[in-house]
Amino acid sequence: MISANTAAAIKRVRRNTETHGVLAISGIRKEFPGVLALDDVQLRIRPGTVHALMGENGAGKSTLMKIIAGVYQPDAGEIRLRGEVVTLKSPLDALDQGIAMIHQELALMNWMTVSENIWIRREPKNRFGLIDHHRMNEMTRELFERLNIRVDPRAQVSELTVAQKQMVEIARAVSHEADVLIMDEPTSALTDREVEHLFTIIRDLKARGIGIVYITHKMNELFEIADEFTVFRDGRYVGTHASTDTTRDDIIRMMVGREINNMFPKIDCPIGDVILEVRNLTLPGVFEDISFTLRQGEILGVAGLVGSKRSNVAEALFGVHPAASGEILVEGKPVTIDSPRAAMGLRMAFLTEDRKETGCFLNLDCLANIQSAIITQGHARAGFLDEKTLTKMSADMAEKLRVKTPNLYETVENLSGGNQQKLLIARWLLTRPRILILDEPTRGIDVGAKSEIHRLITGLAAEGVAVLMISSELPEVLGMSDRIMVMHEGHVSGFLDRAEADQMKIMDLAAR
Amino acid sequence: MNANAIAPAVPARPARRLPPELNIFLVLIGICIVFEILGWVFQGQSFLGNTQRLSIMILQVSVIGVIAIGVTQVIISGGIDLSSGSVVGATAMVAMSVGQIATDRAVYPHLTDLPAIVPIMVGLLIGLGCGAVNGALVAYTRIPPFIATLGMMVTARGFAKWYTKGQPISFPTDGFAAIGQGLNPVWIFLLVAAIMHVVLRYTRYGKYTYAIGANPQAARVTGINVERHIVKIYAVAGLLAGLAGIMVAARGLTAQAGMGAMYELDAIAMAVIGGVSLTGGRGSILGTMIGMIIFGVIISGFTFLRLDAYYQEMIKGAIIVAAVIADMHRQRKRIKKS
Numbered sequence: 139m140i141s142a143n144t145a146a147a148i149k150r151v152r153r154n155t156e157t158h159g160v161l162a163i164s165g166i167r168k169e170f171p172g173v174l175a176l177d178d179v180q181l182r183i184r185p186g187t188v189h190a191l192m193g194e195n196g197a198g199k200s201t202l203m204k205i206i207a208g209v210y211q212p213d214a215g216e217i218r219l220r221g222e223v224v225t226l227k228s229p230l231d232a233l234d235q236g237i238a239m240i241h242q243e244l245a246l247m248n249w250m251t252v253s254e255n256i257w258i259r260r261e262p263k264n265r266f267g268l269i270d271h272h273r274m275n276e277m278t279r280e281l282f283e284r285l286n287i288r289v290d291p292r293a294q295v296s297e298l299t300v301a302q303k304q305m306v307e308i309a310r311a312v313s314h315e316a317d318v319l320i321m322d323e324p325t326s327a328l329t330d331r332e333v334e335h336l337f338t339i340i341r342d343l344k345a346r347g348i349g350i351v352y353i354t355h356k357m358n359e360l361f362e363i364a365d366e367f368t369v370f371r372d373g374r375y376v377g378t379h380a381s382t383d384t385t386r387d388d389i390i391r392m393m394v395g396r397e398i399n400n401m402f403p404k405i406d407c408p409i410g411d412v413i414l415e416v417r418n419l420t421l422p423g424v425f426e427d428i429s430f431t432l433r434q435g436e437i438l439g440v441a442g443l444v445g446s447k448r449s450n451v452a453e454a455l456f457g458v459h460p461a462a463s464g465e466i467l468v469e470g471k472p473v474t475i476d477s478p479r480a481a482m483g484l485r486m487a488f489l490t491e492d493r494k495e496t497g498c499f500l501n502l503d504c505l506a507n508i509q510s511a512i513i514t515q516g517h518a519r520a521g522f523l524d525e526k527t528l529t530k531m532s533a534d535m536a537e538k539l540r541v542k543t544p545n546l547y548e549t550v551e552n553l554s555g556g557n558q559q560k561l562l563i564a565r566w567l568l569t570r571p572r573i574l575i576l577d578e579p580t581r582g583i584d585v586g587a588k589s590e591i592h593r594l595i596t597g598l599a600a601e602g603v604a605v606l607m608i609s610s611e612l613p614e615v616l617g618m619s620d621r622i623m624v625m626h627e628g629h630v631s632g633f634l635d636r637a638e639a640d641q642m643k644i645m646d647l648a649a650r
Numbered sequence: 651m652n653a654n655a656i657a658p659a660v661p662a663r664p665a666r667r668l669p670p671e672l673n674i675f676l677v678l679i680g681i682c683i684v685f686e687i688l689g690w691v692f693q694g695q696s697f698l699g700n701t702q703r704l705s706i707m708i709l710q711v712s713v714i715g716v717i718a719i720g721v722t723q724v725i726i727s728g729g730i731d732l733s734s735g736s737v738v739g740a741t742a743m744v745a746m747s748v749g750q751i752a753t754d755r756a757v758y759p760h761l762t763d764l765p766a767i768v769p770i771m772v773g774l775l776i777g778l779g780c781g782a783v784n785g786a787l788v789a790y791t792r793i794p795p796f797i798a799t800l801g802m803m804v805t806a807r808g809f810a811k812w813y814t815k816g817q818p819i820s821f822p823t824d825g826f827a828a829i830g831q832g833l834n835p836v837w838i839f840l841l842v843a844a845i846m847h848v849v850l851r852y853t854r855y856g857k858y859t860y861a862i863g864a865n866p867q868a869a870r871v872t873g874i875n876v877e878r879h880i881v882k883i884y885a886v887a888g889l890l891a892g893l894a895g896i897m898v899a900a901r902g903l904t905a906q907a908g909m910g911a912m913y914e915l916d917a918i919a920m921a922v923i924g925g926v927s928l929t930g931g932r933g934s935i936l937g938t939m940i941g942m943i944i945f946g947v948i949i950s951g952f953t954f955l956r957l958d959a960y961y962q963e964m965i966k967g968a969i970i971v972a973a974v975i976a977d978m979h980r981q982r983k984r985i986k987k988s
Contacts (some may be wrong), residue, residue, distance in 0.1 A: 458871060479873045488871060496871055499864035501931045510861050513854055514873040521853040565872070 158221045160185040160349040161206070161237070161318045166215035168201055173582070175201040176373045179215070183318060183349040188340060190364035190381070191353045194393055194645075195444050195610035198373040199353050203320055206351070207239035208232030220317065238311030239320040246303055248296040253278040255295055256310045281309050285339055301332035308339060312348075319343065320351045325359060326445055337363050355443045357386050357649050369393055387642075390649065394612060394641035404592075404618050407600040410434030412470070414573050414604060416455070419464035424450050425628035428464070432573065432604045437595065439619030440608040441644050446625040448608045449491050452575050455606075456481045456488040468573070482515065487571035489562055491578045491608070493555065497562045500551040504543055507550050507561050508532040512568040535564040540590065556587025563594065574598060577608045592618060612641050624648050671936045674925050678944050685951040697954055704950075705833065711946035712839035713897050715939070717917040719839075719846050720781075720890030722938040725921055726850070727883050728863040728930030729788060729795035733802035734891035734917060737780045738910025739810035741895030745773030746819040746905035749826035757819055766825030773896040774889055780806055781888015785881035799884075803914065810907040820904040830901025838897060842890065847935040859883060863930030919966075920945050923973040941973075 161183040168176040176198045183189045191199045204210045206217070208226035217224055219235060226232040229239070246255050253274045254261075262277065264270040278291035287305045295303060304324060311319050321340075325333045340350060340363060352364060360367055361381055369376040369392040376392050414432040419425070425447045432438050442448050454461040457475040466473055468484050475481045481488065490496040499507050509528055517524050533546060539560045543553055550558060559579070566574065579595065580588045595618065599605050609615045615622055622634045624647035632647040682698060689697035698704070717734045724731045749769030752762040761768075780802055787798035828834065850856035858879045861869040870876050894913070899905040924941025926933025948969065952962045 456871070477873075477875075478871050479875060482873045490868075490871055496865075496867045499861055499868055499931065501927075502860055502864050506857065506860060506864075509857070510869070510874070511872040513857055518854050521849075521855055523852060523854055523857065525852065 158218050159183050160220060161351075162218040162221075163202075163206065164216050164218075166202065166205060166212045166217075168205060168210060168212050174373055176205075176212075179370065179373070179375045181351075181368055181375075182378070183351060184366070185317070185349050186344050186347045187365040188344060188350045188352050188363050190360045190367035191351060191370065192355075192360065192367055192389060192393060193370035193376075194612070196372070197370040197393070199370055200322070201373075202370070203239065203322060203351070203353060206232070206237060206318070207320055208237070233314055233316070236315065236317040237320070238314055238316035238318070239322070240304065240307045240311060240324060241322060246295045246306060248294075250295060251291065252289055252293050252295060252298070252306055253291040255306060256281070256313055278309075281313055285309055285312060285342065287339070300327040301329070301335070304328070304336065305339070308343075312343065316348065318349045318351065320353075322353045323355065323445070324352075325354070325356070333359075355445060355649060357389065360389070390642060390645045393649075394645050404437070405596050405600060407435050407596075409436045409620065410602060413468065414606075415465075415467040415470070417465040417467070419451065419454060419461045419466070421450065421454060421459070421461045425454075425461075425625075428630055430623055430630065430633075432606055434572075434602045434604050435599050436620045437599050437605040437607055437618055439615040439622040440606065440625060441610075441612065441615045441622055441648055442625035443648050444610075445627060446648065447628040448625050449577055450628075451625075452488065452491075452577050452606070452608060456486060456575060458488075479514065482511070482569060485570065485572040486575065487511075487566035487569055487573070488575045489559075489566060489577060489579055491581070493558055493562065493582075498550050498558055501549060504536065504541070504546040504548055504550060504553075504561055505529065505532055508536060508546075508564050508568065511565050515569060531568060532564070535568055536561070539564050539567075539594065554584070554587075556583035556591075559583055559591065560587065563591065567598075571603060573604045573606070575606045575608075578610060579607065580609075580611070580614065612644055615644070616641065626650050669936070670925065670932075671934060671940060674923070674937060674940050674944070678940055678947070681944060681947055681951070685947065685954065688951075688955060692955060697951060703954065705836075707946045707950035708836050708943075709833065710949070711920075711942050712835045713894050713901070714913050714916045714920065715839045715942045716842050716890050716894045716897065717913055718920040718938050718942055719842050719935060720887035721914070721917045722921045722924075722926050722933060722935060723846065723850060723859055723883055724795075724887045725918070725926045725928060726863045726930060726933045727859045727880065728866065729880070729883070730799065730918070730928075731781075731784065731884065731887050731891075732796065732799040732914050733780060733784060733806055734887065734894070735910040735913035735915070736803045736806035736810065737777055737888055737891035738895040738898055738913055739907055740780070740806040740813075741773040741776045741892040742899035742905040742909045743810045743813045743819060743907060744776055745769040745826075745896050746822060746899045747813070748772050749822045749899075750819065751821050751823050753821055756821075757814060763823060766823065766828070769822075769826050770829070770896055773899075774892045777892015777895065778885050778889045781891070782881060782885040784888060785884030788884060789877040789880040807907070807911075810909075813907070816907060818904050818906045822900060822903055827900050827903055830897055830899070830903075835897050835901060838893070842893070843935055843939055850935060855879075855882070860931055863932075865931070916945070919970040919973070922970065922977065925977070927977055928974070 159182040164180040166176055166179040179198065179202060181202070193199050201210065205212050208229045208231050217226065219237070224235060226235065226237070256278055257274050261269045262273045275291040282289060287309055289298065289302050289305060295306065298306065324336060328336060343350060354360060364381045366378060366380050368378040369389065371393060410433055412431045413434050417429050419428040428451050430438065440448050450459065453459045455466065455475065457477045457480050460476050466475060473484060494500065499510065509532055512528070513523060517528055536546065541557050541560045541564065543557060550561065576595065580591055595605060595607065607618060616639055620636050622639050622644065623630055624632050624634065624644055626648055631650065634643055685697040689695055721731050721734060746769065747757040748761050748764060749766065750756045750762050756762050784799050784802050787793060788795045850859065858874050861874060862876055862879060866876055895910065898909050920941040921933065921938045922928065923944055924933070924937035924939065926937060948966070949962060952965070
């Protein structure tokens with residue numbers, strides 16, 4: 139029996155869904171300290187469609203997804219689910235309201251069974267109020283049959299392959315009767331056959347009327363599975379189109395097109411001899427056949443999207459996670475770099491991508507942070523450090539780099555991101571490197587500090603230092619580099635000279 | 651957070667800030683004052699005025715203090731050492747067995763009346779060996795320090811019991827016994843503390859220890875051989891536990907397999923009360939020394955007030971927990987700030 143009231147409500151929801159789509163967001167704004175991540179963003183997902191989100195690194199896709207999944211709260215804007223305005227207080231709240239997210243890093247509990255993972259919080263009970271494992275496994279089996287998934291419900295999740303885990307996550311989302319399913323680069327760890335199976339499941343979900351938000355960097359996937367797509371750039375909405383009447387070039391044009399201003403003071407300086415040569419560097423499953431040369435005084439920019447494994451190549455070069463095969467030659471001589479220490483012995487330096495995770499000693503003072511690399515290379519007699527000289531050197535370098543801190547005994551976590559970065563650069567400059575590897579040297583720091591660091595990098599190149607600079611900001615790569623190496627999924631997809639490079643050409647190589 | 655507003659450039663010779671140990675030092679003063687007042691109220695006499703009581707108090711904590719010095723550097727490196735109490739037991743037994751005078755009950759009848767240096771060296775080597783095993787397990791098998799040193803804790807205690815099938819060993823030579831007599835343990839402690847203070851502050855060993863505790867990944871990227879250094883840290887901690895074992899045996903003129911039980915926890919508590927952070931990267935020998943004195947003052951103070959020994963233990967436990975809560979609170983405040 140459906141009462142007249144309920145029937146009217148159902149009708150209203152249907153009508154709303156038709157006009158607004160299953161999920162419609164508008165005017166979304168999200169600010170983090172110092173960064174405007176999203177500004178007046180909109181998105182509309184129609185039921186029974188796959189809607190791809192496209193954009194460069196840092197375009198705001200992930201932030202938007204986290205807002206839709208209830209992880210972040212927007213500062214302004216409206217979220218309509220089935221036509222009704224909703225607030226999503228937490229991921230659990232979003233799930234209860236019918237929005238499920240399948241995370242890039244899978245969120246399953248490894249030491250529990252497949253069934254337990256799917257029905258957690260909702261376990262069927264027997265008449266003693268205890269969990270009925272038999273019925274739970276039966277429910278899982280039925281669910282898997284519907285979705286054409288072949289995984290044993292009683293298997294432990296830790297024993298599954300990545301693809302199987304993904305299937306389990308999808309099944310869990312479906313079991314919640316979610317209307318909106320968010321998939322964040324679901325194919326990044328799958329083989330071609332597994333991708334096919336995933337797409338079959340996605341088409342099946344579409345037929346059930348579920349709206350799917352699909353984040354991807356891969357153009358061919360977009361054309362294969364998506365009905366519509368929306369492009370973001372620098373936290374702003376660019377446009378929404380049907381994927382059938384769009385070409386690859388159109389999308390790339392929408393994704394790039396940032397303004398390039400004179401923030402990048404690259405000065406021309408003479409480029410010397412080859413100092414670093416890399417031949418067929420390979421780490422199976424991560425990157426393959428990486429070959430390039432780097433000359434004294436040259437800045438080689440490395441561009442690529444998330445998942446292009448640029449940082450892994452840098453880590454291999456510096457011996458953090460050495461490559462399995464391939465050759466590295468420094469000044470024409472083959473070398474073995476099996477630890478950061480070995481790399482430092484060859485006068486290499488490596489500014490890591492993640493300042494907080496692998497860079498700073500956050501609860502130590504500036505001095506300890508600046509000195510940590512140089513003290514491994516001498517300046518000690520019988521283990522006792524030459525404090526006077528070291529402090530003088532550190533203070534001079536900090537002053538040269540204009541690190542802003544009350545004094546050098548300040549704890550580093552109290553410094554701004556830009557000053558932390560300068561400290562890390564100071565750390566490496568004290569070791570007088572010939573080859574400097576910079577991984578995202580200006581990520582998350584303010585504009586002023588950014589241009590200071592840029593000036594510093596060019597200055598070093600002018601002194602003959604060879605610089606390998608990984609950056610996700612195309613204007614930075616274009617502005618700073620003498621040459622650009624573009625990577626795509628663990629391969630070098632091309633080199634561009636300073637004269638010929640532009641954003642379109644880079645994106646063309648980066649997004650295949 | 652906003653350092654931009656403060657200074658345009660780095661002063662070449664920056665002024666030292668207030669030492670972070672100041673807080674706990676004030677706590678120590680406060681506790682002393684409380685006992686002093688309670689002393690006059692309930693006992694009609696001064697707590698601090700009695701130098702004999704104070705020297706007994708220092709003597710009581712100095713053996714565990716030696717262990718605390720070793721464990722401090724382990725905790726600064728981000729680890730923990732649960733084995734030190736058992737290592738005390740094992741070294742006490744073995745050192746005493748080669749430090750006996752000739753009697754018909756000597757463990758090694760041919761190894762009696764040896765110069766004191768023999769039992770000392772043997773004890774130190776055993777401690778060093780146990781510590782090195784701990785360190786190697788932590789560094790190269792990557793099992794958590796808690797588990798690695800828990801294993802050593804049980805094993806070393808078992809060894810101590812097996813060594814003489816549970817029999818105590820007595821009758822040390824005068825030379826060996828001298829180590830534990832009078833205020834000698836206090837002098838040994840002060841020497842060890844002074845050396846470690848200098849080592850942690852002015853040597854590469856110290857800088858590496860703090861760096862590894864603060865961020866092991868970053869330490870590795872800056873060229874520190876993290877694994878090798880971890881072995882050294884635990885080896886030094888073991889060495890100091892061995893030294894403590896020698897001191898205990900010499901002081902008691904006998905060695906028993908159960909010696910040093912729970913010392914590891916008291917040592918950890920002293921370090922934690924002294925502001926050594928269990929998350930690694932922060933703490934100092936000075937802090938641990940203050941923590942140790944707080945520990946001693948509280949025990950001595952309760953005894954002075956004739957508080958039941960059972961209450962003493964319960965209150966001791968509460969103080970340790972309170973110290974960790976205070977540490978967590980400090981951490982949270984720092985995170986909010988950044």
